[in-house]
Amino acid sequence: MILTADWVLPISSQPLSKGAVMIKEGIIQSVGRRDSVLAKYPKQQVKDLGSVILMPGLVNLHTHLDYTVLRGLGDDLIFFPWLSNLVRKSRSLDYRELLLSAKLGALELLAGGVTTIADTTATGASLEAATELGLRGIIYQEVFGLDVNQLNYTLNKAQRNYENLKSQAGERLRVGLAPHATYSVGRDLFRRLDQLSQAEGIPLCTHVAETQEELDCLLAGRGPLATDYRRAVGWQDIFWKPPRQTPVKYLADLGVLSDRLLAVHLVHANQEEFEILAEAGVKVAYCPKSNAKLGSGIADLPAMLENNLLVGLGTDSAVSNNSLDLFSEMEFGLLVQRAEQQRAKAVTAQEMVELVTIGGARALGLAAEIGTLEPGKKADLTAVKIDNLANQPVYDPYSTLVYTASSRDVIMTMIDGEIVYQGGPEFGEQYLKEVRELKKKIETGE
Amino acid sequence: MILTADWVLPISSQPLSKGAVMIKEGIIQSVGRRDSVLAKYPKQQVKDLGSVILMPGLVNLHTHLDYTVLRGLGDDLIFFPWLSNLVRKSRSLDYRELLLSAKLGALELLAGGVTTIADTTATGASLEAATELGLRGIIYQEVFGLDVNQLNYTLNKAQRNYENLKSQAGERLRVGLAPHATYSVGRDLFRRLDQLSQAEGIPLCTHVAETQEELDCLLAGRGPLATDYRRAVGWQDIFWKPPRQTPVKYLADLGVLSDRLLAVHLVHANQEEFEILAEAGVKVAYCPKSNAKLGSGIADLPAMLENNLLVGLGTDSAVSNNSLDLFSEMEFGLLVQRAEQQRAKAVTAQEMVELVTIGGARALGLAAEIGTLEPGKKADLTAVKIDNLANQPVYDPYSTLVYTASSRDVIMTMIDGEIVYQGGPEFGEQYLKEVRELKKKIETGE
Numbered sequence: 001m002i003l004t005a006d007w008v009l010p011i012s013s014q015p016l017s018k019g020a021v022m023i024k025e026g027i028i029q030s031v032g033r034r035d036s037v038l039a040k041y042p043k044q045q046v047k048d049l050g051s052v053i054l055m056p057g058l059v060n061l062h063t064h065l066d067y068t069v070l071r072g073l074g075d076d077l078i079f080f081p082w083l084s085n086l087v088r089k090s091r092s093l094d095y096r097e098l099l100l101s102a103k104l105g106a107l108e109l110l111a112g113g114v115t116t117i118a119d120t121t122a123t124g125a126s127l128e129a130a131t132e133l134g135l136r137g138i139i140y141q142e143v144f145g146l147d148v149n150q151l152n153y154t155l156n157k158a159q160r161n162y163e164n165l166k167s168q169a170g171e172r173l174r175v176g177l178a179p180h181a182t183y184s185v186g187r188d189l190f191r192r193l194d195q196l197s198q199a200e201g202i203p204l205c206t207h208v209a210e211t212q213e214e215l216d217c218l219l220a221g222r223g224p225l226a227t228d229y230r231r232a233v234g235w236q237d238i239f240w241k242p243p244r245q246t247p248v249k250y251l252a253d254l255g256v257l258s259d260r261l262l263a264v265h266l267v268h269a270n271q272e273e274f275e276i277l278a279e280a281g282v283k284v285a286y287c288p289k290s291n292a293k294l295g296s297g298i299a300d301l302p303a304m305l306e307n308n309l310l311v312g313l314g315t316d317s318a319v320s321n322n323s324l325d326l327f328s329e330m331e332f333g334l335l336v337q338r339a340e341q342q343r344a345k346a347v348t349a350q351e352m353v354e355l356v357t358i359g360g361a362r363a364l365g366l367a368a369e370i371g372t373l374e375p376g377k378k379a380d381l382t383a384v385k386i387d388n389l390a391n392q393p394v395y396d397p398y399s400t401l402v403y404t405a406s407s408r409d410v411i412m413t414m415i416d417g418e419i420v421y422q423g424g425p426e427f428g429e430q431y432l433k434e435v436r437e438l439k440k441k442i443e444t445g446e
Numbered sequence: 447m448i449l450t451a452d453w454v455l456p457i458s459s460q461p462l463s464k465g466a467v468m469i470k471e472g473i474i475q476s477v478g479r480r481d482s483v484l485a486k487y488p489k490q491q492v493k494d495l496g497s498v499i500l501m502p503g504l505v506n507l508h509t510h511l512d513y514t515v516l517r518g519l520g521d522d523l524i525f526f527p528w529l530s531n532l533v534r535k536s537r538s539l540d541y542r543e544l545l546l547s548a549k550l551g552a553l554e555l556l557a558g559g560v561t562t563i564a565d566t567t568a569t570g571a572s573l574e575a576a577t578e579l580g581l582r583g584i585i586y587q588e589v590f591g592l593d594v595n596q597l598n599y600t601l602n603k604a605q606r607n608y609e610n611l612k613s614q615a616g617e618r619l620r621v622g623l624a625p626h627a628t629y630s631v632g633r634d635l636f637r638r639l640d641q642l643s644q645a646e647g648i649p650l651c652t653h654v655a656e657t658q659e660e661l662d663c664l665l666a667g668r669g670p671l672a673t674d675y676r677r678a679v680g681w682q683d684i685f686w687k688p689p690r691q692t693p694v695k696y697l698a699d700l701g702v703l704s705d706r707l708l709a710v711h712l713v714h715a716n717q718e719e720f721e722i723l724a725e726a727g728v729k730v731a732y733c734p735k736s737n738a739k740l741g742s743g744i745a746d747l748p749a750m751l752e753n754n755l756l757v758g759l760g761t762d763s764a765v766s767n768n769s770l771d772l773f774s775e776m777e778f779g780l781l782v783q784r785a786e787q788q789r790a791k792a793v794t795a796q797e798m799v800e801l802v803t804i805g806g807a808r809a810l811g812l813a814a815e816i817g818t819l820e821p822g823k824k825a826d827l828t829a830v831k832i833d834n835l836a837n838q839p840v841y842d843p844y845s846t847l848v849y850t851a852s853s854r855d856v857i858m859t860m861i862d863g864e865i866v867y868q869g870g871p872e873f874g875e876q877y878l879k880e881v882r883e884l885k886k887k888i889e890t891g892e
Contacts, residue, residue: 342743
């Protein structure tokens with residue numbers, strides 16, 4: 001099958017006006033100008049998508065699909081009260097409810113052009129949802145634990161959960177481990193998880209340097225994450241000595257920085273730390289809207305890029321964003337840098353589009369398979385319509401995607417050559433009644 | 447006619463779940479719970495809009511519709527090179543082309559739920575477009591001029607242009623005068639325009655404290671706006687003495703700060719200046735995305751609100767945004783404050799929705815007519831659908847509007863009780879061919 005479009009964005013090369021992509025058995029065979037692709041494959045069936053930008057499927061490099069149904073709860077809270085609220089609300093949901101919640105998120109992603117995710121889950125619900133709905137990516141089993149006396153128990157449980165997820169994962173999904181954060185995972189546990197990762201080739205993911213509170217906790221054993229948070233999770237009596245180091249340096253000294261690690265946030269990290277991370281090959285998820293909404297701050301994306309870190313873009317969960325919309329995330333992620341740095345070139349639209357395609361693919365070790373439109377790669381595609389008033393005229397498709405396009409303009413999402421979304425209000429409609437009922441239950445209080 | 451909806455947002459009072467608005471001859475008669483409104487008017491025709499948020503039509507407090515077709519040109523330029531680029535490109539367009547451009551913008555606004563605008567035009571094209579398409583608001587005739595020898599000529603021309611626009615304006619539009627900026631309008635010209643405004647009750651609008659370059663120019667007669675800009679517009683030989691004051695203090699000393707003035711931007715203004723502006727009754731247009739995109743900085747919205755300034759939200763033009771989407775503007779305008787101030791309560795979703803409704807209405811002196819849903823006000827309404835995956839579930843309609851809704855979710859826009867937009871890809875379609883042709887002309891060079 002040949003798909004033709006007003007614009008084709010290979011990412012690996014210049015945008016093609018009147019382009020085409022030839023696909024066979026879920027693999028891209030050829031990408032080029034419409035005329036030349038049609039001439040090369042004269043007998044192929046041709047589907048013209050018309051006035052769209054056809055591009056690689058988007059990669060959302062940080063999500064917690066389990067929490068989607070909590071979208072908008074705790075809107076005006078800073079990090080710690082927000083976290084307590086999340087812990088309390090999410091504990092009130094049973095697995096069936098979390099699964100519905102994760103499906104709502106997965107459907108929103110597909111409808112918004114996302115084909116690949118890096119998701120962190122405590123329960124496995126997001127894995128079941130992503131498997132059922134056919135998403136690609138890595139699902140990380142979340143691990144918490146500060147108590148050295150519980151070390152073996154926690155490790156064994158993490159390993160069992162990991163094996164369990166692995167046995168259930170769809171063929172497009174890998175399973176990883178996610179030590180939650182520097183303040184919620186003990187030294188030895190973090191090291192042992194890293195050893196396990198190294199021994200078995202398991203990808204890792206952790207939240208790092210997200211908030212000033214995290215720095216206060218690590219540097220001085222002070223602040224809400226050292227006190228209130230521990231009380232809230234029942235850890236008030238556990239002995240924990242603050243490392244008196246910043247999160248990045250602490251992890252560096254633990255020896256757990258490697259190219260197997262995806263570090264999420266890095267809002268409070270500096271040039272020296274970016275160099276340490278780049279040297280170790282650590283991947284980074286930039287989550288600008290979540291960082292803004294929780295009042296955490298602005299991660300220095302231009303510095304990350306200058307240090308050649310492998311960066312992608314993540315929405316984080318619907319509780320801290322509140323949308324899973326990578327178009328809005330690209331726009332915010334660019335504009336907030338220009339606003340803060342007072343430099344119009346702080347980041348360009350093309351760089352933002354690269355973050356959500358090849359950037360995310362590289363960060364997940366999937367760059368050989370996805371992230372650009374090139375022969376031999378998997379046919380994971382997104383088509384974004386541009387014939388609406390708000391997107392016209394189009395001088396530069398990168399600019400259109402970042403500054404004017406909306407997730408609502410996605411008219412088709414394809415994974416492995418299979419159409420998984422093709423517009424229409426009926427998409428996912430069957431779940432909305434249940435979602436509304438669950439919302440009522442949450443609202444009226446547990 | 448009675449419109450019913452899952453949510454009605456009067457703004458002046460709490461959101462109503464299962465609400466209704468009764469309209470007669472373009473005027474709101476009643477707003478309340480569905481059951482009580484239906485009981486009060488049992489014989490009225492009822493139209494159920496279903497799963498939508500029904501709210502006042504949005505107010506876009508700063509636009510330059512003339513420039514819409516230049517959307518995305520000059521994307522990575524800071525203020526001065528961007529301005530030069532804009533001047534050059536816009537001068538290459540004739541009136542018929544500017545009118546098409548302005549219509550594209552006006553249609554985008556209607557499709558995005560906007561019913562009222564404050565637009566600045568050099569040519570009057572936006573006035574013709576807004577008149578034809580039925581928008582409400584104020585269209586300001588832009589005035590430039592530093593040369594005291596040209597004072598009377600410039601004033602007479604401004605007055606003629608003003609009278610000319612006034613004679614052509616639709617009944618929903620007022621006409622105002624817009625001295626362009628502190629660095630492009632001379633002292634005497636600014637004073638005389640203010641006197642004219644006072645004598646004839648003409649609203650005024652000006653760009654103030656937008657960039658650091660403006661401060662450099664006023665405080666020290668230095669920087670690109672004092673040198674390159676003047677050369678670019680042929681003013682290099684005009685004598686102009688820098689006031690050695692900040693833009694706000696300069697305007698205060700000129701005596702032109704009054705409740706007739708809408709001040710746009712105020713990125714580089716401080717607490718003392720906000721107090722001066724509030725004392726004078728000056729209105730403010732906050733344009734966060736434009737300020738970000740051009741690398742101008744972040745205006746201190748929380749401080750403006752704390753000083754009780756009358757503030758609304760503006761997109762600025764499609765050349766500096768690039769969209770005219772107030773939903774995206776609300777989200778960015780809130781998140782950028784939280785990111786910078788590292789305070790999750792810096793601004794709330796409800797405050798942002800107030801900015802685009804009653805805030806904008808107050809700033810334009812239209813609060814008695816529009817901006818809330820209350821009996822006696824004009825039936826300017828917007829319906830935003832919420833039954834899509836990305837908006838579900840809805841716990842708080844303010845949160846949904848700011849964080850997850852998109853301009854694409856607007857399914858109906860009404861002005862004076864008349865439906866001016868009701869969805870569908872065919873809306874404005876007849877202009878798109880011409881827009882594409884004009885784009886080609888612009889692209890291939892004048």
